[in-house]
Amino acid sequence: MAYVDDFPTDARIVRWNMGVAFLALGIGGLFGMIQALHRTGVFRGFVSSADYYTVLTGHGVLLALVFTIFALCGLFTWGVTRSLDRPLPNPRFTLTWFALMLVGALAAAVTILGGLVPSIPFNADVLYTFYAPMQAHPAFYAGLALFIVGTWLAGLDWFRAYWQWRGDNPGERIPLQTFMVLVTMLMWYISSAGVAVEVLFFLLPWSLGLIESVDPLLTRTLFWYFGHPVVYFWLMPAYFIWYTVLPKFSGGRLFSDPLARVVFVLFLLLSTPVGFHHQYVDPGIPEGFKFIAMTNTMFLLLPSLLTAFTVVASMEHGARQRGGEGRLGWLRKLPWDEPAFAGCALAGLMFAAGGFSGMINAGMNINYLIHNTLWVPGHFHLTVGTASTLTFMAAGYWLFPQITGNRLRFRSLATVQPYVWFIGMTLMSNAMHRAGLAGIPRRTAEPQYDAVTFQGVVGGVSEMRLQIAIGGTILFLGLVLFLIVIFGTWFGGSGNDSLRVNGRIPAPLSGPEHSPKILDNLKLWTAVAIVLIVLAYGLPLSAMVADGLFAPGSPPIPV
Amino acid sequence: MEIHRYEKLWTAAALLLIVGLIATVTYGALGPGVKMVDDSGGTIDAGSLGDTEFGDPGVTQVGEDQYEVHVVARQFLFQPGTAEPIRVPANSEVTFYVTSPDVVHGFELAGTNVNTMVIPGQVTEVTVRFDEPAQYGIVCHEYCGAGHHTMAGQLVVVPEDEYEGGS
Numbered sequence: 001m002a003y004v005d006d007f008p009t010d011a012r013i014v015r016w017n018m019g020v021a022f023l024a025l026g027i028g029g030l031f032g033m034i035q036a037l038h039r040t041g042v043f044r045g046f047v048s049s050a051d052y053y054t055v056l057t058g059h060g061v062l063l064a065l066v067f068t069i070f071a072l073c074g075l076f077t078w079g080v081t082r083s084l085d086r087p088l089p090n091p092r093f094t095l096t097w098f099a100l101m102l103v104g105a106l107a108a109a110v111t112i113l114g115g116l117v118p119s120i121p122f123n124a125d126v127l128y129t130f131y132a133p134m135q136a137h138p139a140f141y142a143g144l145a146l147f148i149v150g151t152w153l154a155g156l157d158w159f160r161a162y163w164q165w166r167g168d169n170p171g172e173r174i175p176l177q178t179f180m181v182l183v184t185m186l187m188w189y190i191s192s193a194g195v196a197v198e199v200l201f202f203l204l205p206w207s208l209g210l211i212e213s214v215d216p217l218l219t220r221t222l223f224w225y226f227g228h229p230v231v232y233f234w235l236m237p238a239y240f241i242w243y244t245v246l247p248k249f250s251g252g253r254l255f256s257d258p259l260a261r262v263v264f265v266l267f268l269l270l271s272t273p274v275g276f277h278h279q280y281v282d283p284g285i286p287e288g289f290k291f292i293a294m295t296n297t298m299f300l301l302l303p304s305l306l307t308a309f310t311v312v313a314s315m316e317h318g319a320r321q322r323g324g325e326g327r328l329g330w331l332r333k334l335p336w337d338e339p340a341f342a343g344c345a346l347a348g349l350m351f352a353a354g355g356f357s358g359m360i361n362a363g364m365n366i367n368y369l370i371h372n373t374l375w376v377p378g379h380f381h382l383t384v385g386t387a388s389t390l391t392f393m394a395a396g397y398w399l400f401p402q403i404t405g406n407r408l409r410f411r412s413l414a415t416v417q418p419y420v421w422f423i424g425m426t427l428m429s430n431a432m433h434r435a436g437l438a439g440i441p442r443r444t445a446e447p448q449y450d451a452v453t454f455q456g457v458v459g460g461v462s463e464m465r466l467q468i469a470i471g472g473t474i475l476f477l478g479l480v481l482f483l484i485v486i487f488g489t490w491f492g493g494s495g496n497d498s499l500r501v502n503g504r505i506p507a508p509l510s511g512p513e514h515s516p517k518i519l520d521n522l523k524l525w526t527a528v529a530i531v532l533i534v535l536a537y538g539l540p541l542s543a544m545v546a547d548g549l550f551a552p553g554s555p556p557i558p559v
Numbered sequence: 560m561e562i563h564r565y566e567k568l569w570t571a572a573a574l575l576l577i578v579g580l581i582a583t584v585t586y587g588a589l590g591p592g593v594k595m596v597d598d599s600g601g602t603i604d605a606g607s608l609g610d611t612e613f614g615d616p617g618v619t620q621v622g623e624d625q626y627e628v629h630v631v632a633r634q635f636l637f638q639p640g641t642a643e644p645i646r647v648p649a650n651s652e653v654t655f656y657v658t659s660p661d662v663v664h665g666f667e668l669a670g671t672n673v674n675t676m677v678i679p680g681q682v683t684e685v686t687v688r689f690d691e692p693a694q695y696g697i698v699c700h701e702y703c704g705a706g707h708h709t710m711a712g713q714l715v716v717v718p719e720d721e722y723e724g725g726s
Contacts, residue, residue, distance in 0.1 A: 050705040127702050133679060134662045134704065216663060216679045258560050280595060281675040283683040287597040294584065298577045305573035309566060359580060364595060365587040368672045372665050372700035439669040441700035446708040452669050452696025514561050552602045552680025557634075557662050559704060 002499050003082065003402040009091050010081045011403045013098060015490065017074035018396065018403075020102060021067045022486055024109075025389070028062035029479040031055045036428065036472025040465035041447035047116070052445035053125040054115035060128025061112060064234075064384060065147070066105045071392045072237040073101070073154050076181045078399065079240060080158045082503075083177035084165045088157055097157060101150030107143030111136065115559075125559050127443070129227065130203070132219045133554035138207040145199050148192055155185035173512040174520050176257050177244050183264040184236040186526050187229060190533065191272045194225030206556060213553030217284045218544045224275035225537065232271045234384045236264070238351075238391040242311050242344060244505060245395065249341035250318025250334055254508035255310050258515030263310075265519060266303040269529050270296055273536030280367045289540045290364060296536060297362040304355055311348050317509070339411075343394020343418040347387050350425060354382030357433060372443075375436020378429045386425050390418060393482050400489045401501040408501075409488040413481045420478035428471025431464040438464075596675050600682030605660050613658055620724070624650060630657045632664040632677045634704050640697050640712025647689060647714070648722035654686040665700035668714060676701060689716040 004011040034055055037043040047055055077094075081087055088094050114122025114137070124136035130144075158181050162174070174182070202214045202222075243263075247254045254260065276293030279285055316330055324330030335341045357379040360366055370376065401408050408414060436442075438454040438461065447465060454461055518524065562570075587593040603611060608631060616629040616638055626647050631638045639645050647653050657666050657677045664677040668687075675683050699710035 049708055053702060053705065053707070056702075125705075131663050217681055220663070220678065256561070256563070256566070259562070259566065279676075283596055283600050283676065283678060283681040284598050284602065287595045290595055290597075291584075295581055298580050301577055301580075302570075302573055305576075306566075306570060309569045313563075313565075363580060364584050365593040368593075368674050371674050372667070373674075439667065439698075441665070441667065441698050443700070443702045444708045449696060449698060449708075449711040451713045452698055452711055454669055454696075510561050516560055547602070552605060554605050554661075554679040557704075 002405055002501065003078065003503055004405045007081050007087050010077055010087050010094075013088075013091075013094050014074045014078045014399075014403045016098060017070045017077065018400075018486075019490070020105070021070035021074065021392070022396070022483060024062045024066040024070065024105070026479065026483050028059050028067060029476055031059040031062070033472050033476035035059060036469050039445055039447060040469040042465070042469040049445035051116055053127065053443075054112060056443065057115070057125045057127050058109070058112045061108055063389075064128050064230075065144075066109070068234040068237075068384065068388060068392075069147075069151060070101065070105075072184075072233070073098075073151070075237050075240065075392070075395065075399075076154075076158060076184075078403065079177035079244070080161050080181050083175035084161055086161060086165060089160045089164055090157075093153070093160075094157055097150045097153035099150075100153065101147050104143045104145070104147030104150055107139050108147065109143075111140040111143065123559055129223065131223060132203060132206070132214045132216050133557045135203075135207055135556035135558055138204060141199050141204040141207055145196070145204065148196055148199075151192070152189065155189065158182065158185060173515075173517075176254075176260060176508070176512065177240065179261060179520065180236070180240045180243070180264050182522060183268050183525070184233065184240070186522060186529070187236070187268045187271050188233050190526070190529060191226050191229030191233070194222045194275075195227075198222035198226075211550065213550050213555050215544065215548075215550055215552060216554050217282065217552075218541075218549070220282070221275070221279065221285075221541065221544065224278040225272065226275070227278060228275050229271040231380075231384065232267055234388040236267060238347065238388045239263070239307055241391050241395045242307065242348060245398065246311060246341070246344045246348075247314035247318055247508075248505055249338060249344060249398070250315040251322040252314060252318030252320075253506040255313045255317065256510045256514075257508040257512045258510060258519065259306060259310060260508075261512070261515055261519045263303040263306050265525050266306075267300075268525050269532060270300045270303075272529065273532045274300055276536070276540070277362055277364075277367075280364050281371050284544070285540060286543075289536075292536055294362060294364045296532075298359075301355070301359065301362075304351075308348075308352060308355075315345065337415055339414040339418055340394045340398040342415075343390050343397065343421075346418050346422045347390035347394065350382050350390070350422065351387035353429075354379055354387060357382065370436050372441060373436035374432045374440050374442050377442050378432030378436055381425060381429045381432065385429075386421070390421050393421070394418060396482075396486055398501065400486055401499055402503050404490050405499060406489050406492060407499060408485070409492045410485045414485045417478055417481040417485065420474060420481060424471045424474030424478055426471070427467045428475065431467035431471065434458055435461070435464045435468070440464075594686070596683060596685055598681075600656060600658075600684035602680055603658055603682050605658070605679035608658065608660050612656070618645065618647060618724070622652075624652055626651055626653045628653060628655050630655060630666070632657055632659045632666060632699065632710075634661050635699070635706035635710040637666075637697055637699075637710070637712040640714065641710070644694075644713040644715045645697075646722070647716055648719045649689055649692045649716050650719055652686060652688050654684060657683040657685075662703050663701050664703050664710070665698070667698045667700050668695045669698055670695060674700075692716050692718045
């Protein structure tokens with residue numbers, strides 16, 4: 001029996017969420033390739049340099065928000081229903097949040113794409129970081145607000161399923177997957193409040209002309225209050241896969257359920273009070289607050305470093321179950337030809353590199369060197385662009401047969417796809433990192449400035465450009481392979497063969513009974529998280545609003 | 560709760576790394592004196608820069624080897640910087656004051672540590688020493704509108720004996 005047989009209604013909502021996610025991935029990925037070719041000067045025939053920023057906004061919003069969040073809604077719906085072994089309480093409520101998110105995402109996407117059609121008055125090429133006073137069409141902000149409200153209701157849906165389960169199972173430990181979903185959503189409720197306030201109280205009324213000016217620094221701070229935690233909102237679903245199904249893909253079982261819970265609690269506590277590390281070089285914020293945020297940011301490395309241990313240990317355990325021996329010889333016994341395993345393992349490997357460049361970003365003084373340079377996209381293409389994306393793809397290879405009831409099609413394409421992604425990303429991101437060290441800025445449509453020369457520390461600028469263009473093209477190829485496999489599986493029919501996917505997840509070596517019960521006390525951890533946020537943000541935010549909510553203000557500047 | 564011995568060792572090593580990273584930054588601030596951009600520039604009315612020291616932006620000498628440079632970053636130029644290069648003498652300490660009357664910009668002297676944000680309503684203050692004659696490109700690294708990629712300028716550090724003041 002596959003998941004789709006046990007939970008037909010929930011399987012459908014998982015499919016729809018994943019379907020929207022992967023469509024957004026397709027469009028956003030195409031935009032990515034166009035950018036890689038345009039800004040490196042290899043091929044500039046797709047768009048003008050002025051329209052480049054519309055494409056860039058589309059790439060950022062479709063991938064960083066629409067793709068990731070729809071994919072996680074699919075994964076989480078599956079994880080909650082599977083681990084609680086009960087469907088979501090009310091299909092109509094489930095449809096409501098899905099519809100809200102979809103309408104919101106469409107409104108934002110249409111306003112962005114309107115920038116490419118001069119006769120359409122919509123415009124929103126304000127980038128994924130939609131800072132005031134650059135102003136988008138009100139439909140862009142309204143769409144974002146609807147989308148976020150949709151995610152809140154999705155979280156409520158999962159909480160309702162949990163409360164029902166709790167009623168039937170008093171005193172039992174929360175199943176690990178549900179625990180991870182609930183903690184992730186608590187983190188999201190707390191952190192998305194920042195962007196909700198920014199959009200609903202400032203940007204939307206301002207774009208409608210109801211208020212005259214906004215304080216750019218205040219709205220920027222509210223944006224980054226959400227802007228870094230959202231990174232963990234992409235990453236925690238990847239960790240959810242790495243902890244709960246990657247050990248199985250490797251042929252073994254999770255090392256420690258209690259440590260997994262500790263890691264997620266640490267994310268809940270530390271994710272939000274770190275946003276100022278994106279504002280290290282902003283004027284108007286005292287150095288002390290930047291230092292506090294940095295300390296927090298550095299400690300946020302801990303859950304990721306613990307995860308690195310667990311992931312590798314679980315893979316080793318699996319490999320030894322399969323007969324692997326020796327200090328490193330066990331690596332050869334891992335199922336490298338299984339796309340679900342290979343994708344997760346390569347994503348984890350890339351994430352290690354991304355983690356190291358993240359340590360540089362977090363260091364307040366060395367941040368001067370790389371702030372707003374190509375280093376930064378180099379970094380997050382390793383984290384969200386590989387750790388999350390490749391993990392979601394890999395999970396898709398395993399999950400789609402179970403949620404559609406069809407066997408995985410084009411298996412050989414699926415087998416090479418994670419490696420294609422890995423090679424493309426290796427070329428693109430190493431060149432981006434090095435270009436950043438040379439001082440080449442991010443987010444620019446031109447390969448060269450007349451009056452500026454950039455000195456590469458290692459390698460020449462033209463070689464870096466070529467690698468970025470080739471890497472971006474290979475990544476797009478990897479994306480096309482993925483979409484062929486997934487949509488081929490979905491719509492390709494089941495044939496007459498029976499499904500050969502085993503959806504069972506083995507119990508961890510060390511189960512929840514070994515962990516203190518306090519780990520499951522969600523109210524306590526939420527309260528601690530809020531206290532930490534008040535400590536980090538209370539004083540700087542009150543200083544910013546001391547001279548008035550809208551001052552020092554700026555009138556809107558249309559894009 | 561059972562924690563594997565290797566896991567304990569790993570956690571200790573991770574914590575050591577984290578504390579070490581924080582220590583390097585603390586040392587950077589206290590030892591070599593790396594100073595962050597902060598709120599020392601103060602706030603300003605972005606709508607009426609003309610009435611302030613940004614009304615006539617440029618270089619002023621304030622001490623023997625000390626100079627102040629007021630720069631307005633606007634869509635899509637640096638003033639001064641774009642139309643004519645900013646000139647300062649070698650062996651000087653230069654404090655930049657940068658602000659914007661329109662949107663958020665960036666201000667980066669490619670190849671140096673001067674790399675900062677420019678936010679309407681705020682004045683960015685950043686100080687740097689120039690020991691040798693050199694030329695630096697100035698780049699806006701924060702997307703500021705359709706002409707963002709054209710927003711660049713130059714700073715020229717001239718030999719001390721050739722310096723003729725200003726602009």
